[in-house]
Amino acid sequence: MGNILFYYLSAMPATLITNIKQLVNVRTESPVLRGKQLAELPCIENAYLLIEDDTIAGYGAMSELTAGGKDVIFPLSMQSKDDILDAEGCLVLPAWCDSHSHLVFAASRENEFIDKINGLSYAEIAARGGGILHSARRLQQTSEDELFRLGWARLQEVSRMGTGAIEIKSGYGLTVEAELKMLRVIKKLKEKSPVSIKATFLGAHTYPPEYKDNHSGYIDLITEQMLPAIAAEKLADYIDVFCETGFFSPEETMAICRAGMRYGLKPKIHANQLNCSGGVQAGVALGAVSVDHLETMDDGAIRALAGSDTIGTLLPTAAFFLRMPFQPARALVDAGCAIALATDFNPGSSPSGNMNLVVAMSCIQMKLLPEEAINAATLNGAHAMELGRELGSITVGKKANLIVTKPVPSLAYLPYSFGSNLIDRVMIRGEWI
Ligand code: NIG
Ligand code: FE
Numbered sequence: 001m002g003n004i005l006f007y008y009l010s011a012m013p014a015t016l017i018t019n020i021k022q023l024v025n026v027r028t029e030s031p032v033l034r035g036k037q038l039a040e041l042p043c044i045e046n047a048y049l050l051i052e053d054d055t056i057a058g059y060g061a062m063s064e065l066t067a068g069g070k071d072v073i074f075p076l077s078m079q080s081k082d083d084i085l086d087a088e089g090c091l092v093l094p095a096w097c098d099s100h101s102h103l104v105f106a107a108s109r110e111n112e113f114i115d116k117i118n119g120l121s122y123a124e125i126a127a128r129g130g131g132i133l134h135s136a137r138r139l140q141q142t143s144e145d146e147l148f149r150l151g152w153a154r155l156q157e158v159s160r161m162g163t164g165a166i167e168i169k170s171g172y173g174l175t176v177e178a179e180l181k182m183l184r185v186i187k188k189l190k191e192k193s194p195v196s197i198k199a200t201f202l203g204a205h206t207y208p209p210e211y212k213d214n215h216s217g218y219i220d221l222i223t224e225q226m227l228p229a230i231a232a233e234k235l236a237d238y239i240d241v242f243c244e245t246g247f248f249s250p251e252e253t254m255a256i257c258r259a260g261m262r263y264g265l266k267p268k269i270h271a272n273q274l275n276c277s278g279g280v281q282a283g284v285a286l287g288a289v290s291v292d293h294l295e296t297m298d299d300g301a302i303r304a305l306a307g308s309d310t311i312g313t314l315l316p317t318a319a320f321f322l323r324m325p326f327q328p329a330r331a332l333v334d335a336g337c338a339i340a341l342a343t344d345f346n347p348g349s350s351p352s353g354n355m356n357l358v359v360a361m362s363c364i365q366m367k368l369l370p371e372e373a374i375n376a377a378t379l380n381g382a383h384a385m386e387l388g389r390e391l392g393s394i395t396v397g398k399k400a401n402l403i404v405t406k407p408v409p410s411l412a413y414l415p416y417s418f419g420s421n422l423i424d425r426v427m428i429r430g431e432w433i
Helices: 035-039 062-069 110-117 122-127 132-140 144-160 176-192 215-232 250-261 279-286 299-306 316-321 329-334 355-364 370-377 379-383
Strands: 004-008 014-024 043-052 055-061 072-075 084-086 091-094 096-098 163-169 196-204 238-243 266-271 290-293 311-314 339-341 402-405 423-428
Touching (some): 035 329, 035 370, 055 062, 096 370, 096 379, 132 176, 144 176, 144 423, 196 215, 215 250, 238 250, 250 266, 250 279, 266 279, 279 290, 279 299, 299 329, 311 329, 316 355, 329 339, 339 355, 355 370, 370 379
Parallel strands (some): 004 072, 096 163, 163 196, 196 238, 290 311, 311 339
Antiparallel strands (some): 014 043, 043 055, 091 402, 402 423
16 A cells, blocks of 8 residues: 555544455445345445544545555554554454343353253243343342443453444343342443443333232332332433233333333333234334344234334344244345344343354344345444444444454355354454453
8 A cells, every 4th residue: 555644633543444355334324224225235345444533534445545646644643553454354344233132130040041951941931930030039139349340241242242332221120229220230331331332221021029910019110119210310211121921011011111201211122022912013102212022023013113113123142042933034124124133142041242143143044134134233233222323334423333354255254154253353432442
C-alpha cells in the first residue's frame, strides 16, 4: 500500500485497519431487515476501515488509499504503527449483538443435563422443582458481589468470542429482594463494561413455590411491588414473561406486560418455545420489541409476526440443547418476518453464550444463508435491543464494535467451519480487548 500521510491534528486516538479481504455489513442506512432483505449483506472487498476514538470514522476500498500515489489524510494522533492493523486475508464484521441472554446466574445445572440424557424432559424437571426454581434457590443464597463476579467472567468470555452488545434478563430471583439483586448486578455490569448492555425484568419466569396455587398473588407481587421498586431505581429497560403452558398464559402475559409498559418498559417476551400457545400473537398485540424462541410455530403465528414490526428472535442453541425441533427460520424469512439470532445463554436450556455457534447452527440446521444469519446476528440483533442506530453495521458514526477474523477463504467459511475459533481479535468501543 502507498504512503499514508498523518496529516491533521486530532486529539482522539485512532486505528486504521488495512488490506481487509472483506469488510462485512457496510451500510449508510441500517433499518430492521425483513424477508428478502436479510439475504443482502453489503460488503467491500479489499478495504480499509478507520476508527477514531470509539467510533467508525471512515471506510473504503484500498485503491482509494493508494489511487494515483495520492496520499490519504489520517489523524496525526495515529502515529504509532501499533495503531495500524494489516488484516490481509481477514474479514472485518460488526461485533455480534446478542439480544437474549440470562447471563447472570449463580450456578450451572449439569445434573439436570444428566437427567435429560436419562430421559426426563425440560418440563418434567421443572415440575419436580428443578429447572428455573433450582436456579432461583441458588441465586437467592448468593451475594450481589459474587453474582457480579460470575456475571463479569461470563461477559468477558462472550466478548472475546465477538459479542459487543448483549441483553441480560432477571428471572432467577422470583422474590422482590432477589429480583432487585439480579437487576442491580446487571446495572453494575452495564456501568463497568464497554459492552452495550440492556436489562430485562423477567419476574414472570415461573411461579415460586409459595405461589404455586396462587398465581394471581404472584402476578400482584410483580405488578404492585417488584415493578415500582425496579422503576424507582431505573433497573430495567424491558419487561419479559415466559408465556408458556404451565407457566404464564397469553392473558397473564398481556396483563404483566401492560403493567410494565406503564413504567416505560417495553415487552420482549418468551413465546412459543415448548407449545404453540398464543405467545406470538400476544407479543404482536402488545407491540413487543421482540418475541423470542419460536420453536413451535403454526401458520397463524407466522402470519401474525410477518404482519407486525415485532422482531422474531431465534435461539437455535436452546432447541439444540433441549433436543427440540429447530425454529422454522426459512418459513419465517420467506413469509417476510424480521428475525434476529441470539444465544439464550442460561444454565438450563443453553449453557453457551457463543454467537459464532448460533450463526453456524442457524445455517446448518435452519437453512439460513450465511448472509441472512450474519444480518440477523448483527443489525437485527441490535434492533432487537433498540440499538440499531449505534451498533450492528459498519456505518460512519456507529460505535466501533468489531470482529477481525483469522485469514479465511470466504464469508461462508465462518458458519461452515463450525466449532473452530476463527476470531483473531475483537474491538469494543474502539479498544482491542
Ligand atoms: O429461555 N424458557 C425459559 N427460560 C429460559 C430457560 C431458563 C432455565 O431453564 O433456567 C430459556 O430457555
Ligand atoms: Fe430465554
